[in-house]
Amino acid sequence: MASTLLKTFLDPKKNWLAGLHKRAIANRLNHYGLRYDDLYDPLMDLDIKEALNRLPREVVDARNQRLKRAMDLSMKHEYLSEELQRILCRRCCLSDFFVFYLSEYVLILLWVSNTGILPYFHYLKMKFCLS
Secondary structure, eight states, rough: HHHHHHHHHOOTTTTTHHHHHHHHHHHHTTTTOOOGGGGOTTTTTTHHHHHHHHHHHHHHHHHHHHHHHHHHHHHHTTTOOOHHHHHOOOOSHHHHHHHHHHHHHHHHHHHHHHSSSHHHHEEEEEEEHOO
């Protein structure tokens, strides 16, 4: 009960205060040329790591470049100019890729819970990971 209440309170789609907070954070990140989705850490969440592995190489390289530029600007205590913020911070969400991967993950979990059998490609994946 408490966890569902907390999830509902923190979800920007259900709570307007959480949405307001997310927009404020995104606006602050624009000063450094970052997107909200750049904050996902692949070392802390294996699903994020897998989703980043499935992204096209150009998207991952652009994300890494934004992170390097943000660290550089932060060390210099500077912000991007207004023109560069408008050019570089166009709205292109990586969360679409994450949602695609997570929806596939949920479908696999539903398949396993209903049938008790892992799909064949997961056996291959586990085989190659163990060897």
